[in-house]
Amino acid sequence: MKLIASNLIAVMITMCCFAQQHNFNNNYITPTDTLVQQKIEQWQDLKFGLFMHWGTYSQWGVVESWSICPEDEGWTQRKGPYASSYNTYVKAYENLQTTFNPTQFNPEKWAAAAKNAGMKYVVFTTKHHDGFCMFDTKQTDYKITSSNTPFAANPRSNVAKEIFDAFRKDGFMTGAYFSKPDWHSPDYWWPYFPPKDRNVNYDPKKYPERWNAFKDYTYNQIQELMTGYGKMDLLWLDGGWVRPLSSVDTTVEWQRGIKDDQDIDMARIAKMSRTYQPGLMVVDRTVSGEFENYVTPEQTIPNEPLPYPWESCITMGNSWSYVPNDTYKSANDLVHMLVKIVSRGGNFLLNIGPSPNGDFSDTAYNRLAALGSWMNVHGEAIYGTIPMAPYEKDNVVYLQSKDKKTVYVYVLSNNKETVELPATISLSQINITQKSKIIYLDAPKEKIGMQQKNNQLTLTIPAGLQQKSGAIYAATFKIIL
Incomplete structure (x- = not known):
């Protein structure tokens, strides 16, 4: 594994080369549900939250998910002993499940550090695009609680639940990040065809039964998160290319590559989710309209206030996922980002990628402590x-x-x-x-x-x-x- 990590370190992503640029909302619709309106107002007063990208990819110290996507080879070039063959690489990537064992996992430690830093809500990656589930889903065995994963023997193996419970006990609002595309699912990337880009690799209109199976798979996993993981405040949906074809904005470069209708029936998902979680904020990011309750500019800060609720999601280091010896932003820069974001009416969602051992780096803890010292004096000039x-x-x-x-x-x-x-x-x-x-x-x-x-x-x-x-x-x- 050390050899693999050293050979693959160049695959790390930096914030300036993320392939998908997330556009601002061109058609914001204010929710009619008064409970959702109230939740958005409460959330806007919190200002500062913690984002965590974590999965098996942390073992290689590489970008989350994207190295298995053929479309993005230009900025996530495969390295190391498996690089010569795409199929060999994907098999080795998926085999990381069999060695993932984050024995230092202690969500109470994370919650305490985040609370001390002045953070008020948390968003955790329950599943990224690669399809590996960091929760105990019943829909697939590609998950951290599978018997194929060493950490499954740990009493805290259902890490999403452990994280949500720990942060909720410390007074945090909780949010589940969930990837709509799933590159491990045979109903999204059908093995009958090779994947050619980030999108579904078959025509859903030509194979409606397969697409309907994927829609049900997605619905069922979200239902699990809405029913078995305590009170949820936020469903943060990523992968904006999974959307109705009619919603594609061809003035946005990355959306021009969407050729098929990938409608997963957001109305059905939102209705179900709010049945179990009244007032739930749903963020179908980059899909302007009813189910994007707030907007999520990525790695950027708007120059002026936006006319709707919004949140800048920004990495503490250069990468969303864990990378050994990553370069972290200074506490000075992070405070300036926080102040500028809040001055434009936004929230700041600051990302840290946990290590394969299940902990933050010492530098990340130091930054959180420095932020906390500043917030102890200045918090009243941030919140609300x-x-x-x-x-x-x-x-x-x-x-x-x-x-x-x-x-x-x-x-x-x-x-x-x-x-x-x-x-x-x-x-x-x-x-x-x-x-x-x-x-x-x-x-x-x-x-x-x-x-x-x-x-x-x-x-x-x-x-x-x-x-x-x-x-x-x-x-x-x-x-x-």
Whole structure:
């Protein structure tokens, strides 16, 4: 396995080369279900969540699923002893099931670290495109609880349930990531034909019985997740090429490759799911319309607020999956991402890929701890806030409370973690009164001057505070109007 890992390390994915660009919603439909509306509003107040991509692929330290997809060979080139033959490679990839044994798995440790970092919800990959299930499905034996998998003997082998239970006990909203395409299913990639790209490899209209079998397979697996894994707040569906052909937007490059109608009957799935989980948010990502309750820009942050609920999903490292010695974003960068995303009205879903042993890297834990130290001081200026124009100007970011009675002004650090404050800070579109107050969250006892002139508010920073702000990553001024 060490030889395989070393030979295949070049297959790792980076955020800049992910093949599918996820478009923004062009036809957002506000849910009519009041319970769903309430859940979305609650979720929007949480702001910060943990995403986890985990599967057998972590043993090779390669990109999740994509190396077995012929379409994406250009950026997931197969390496190592199995690379010369596609069929040999896929067989070896699927054989990873027989060695997957994450004995260090401890979801309570993950939940505690995430809670300390200020995260409020979790989304876990119950099944990625390769079809390997990280839950105890009854629909296939390609799963972590199969007798073919060493970890099946562990009392915590149903890892999805263990994760959801652990995070729920710590007060988290829980979400199940689920891949609509399944490249292991013979009813999606039918062995009669070779797979040619990420899509179904036969014409569903020509073979309706096979496609209906796949629809039932998908429905049944989602039903299992909605009935056997406790209270669910979110169903996060990936693989937007599985969609009605009528919904394809040919102005979006990646959607032009969808040639067949891959309708899996989302109305049926959503109705069933909400029967068991009232108020469930359904995110059929990139399929604009009724079943995309919020939008998921990937590895990017919009420049301005979007006119609907949204969430940026971004990796802490370069890869979604575990890669040995991955390069992780600094705590400084992560705080800046959080502040900017929230200032545009979005949520930040930060991904960490657990190792094949079942734990995060030390670097990931260190980043979570650093985020937690910052959030302990600044959390009130994150949770439950809404955007405020001009959102961001130079290195100053604006937010406000939902009742618009309090404004939060962030001054971001420049090229180092410590924030250096200028002598004065000019702010636009903030109007104070004689009763207004200002509190510097990083040093509440410091006196900050405020002077209003027309629509311009100027903050005066004491000389001693300019060089020793007491803040790292981002300093925050709370202005009570």
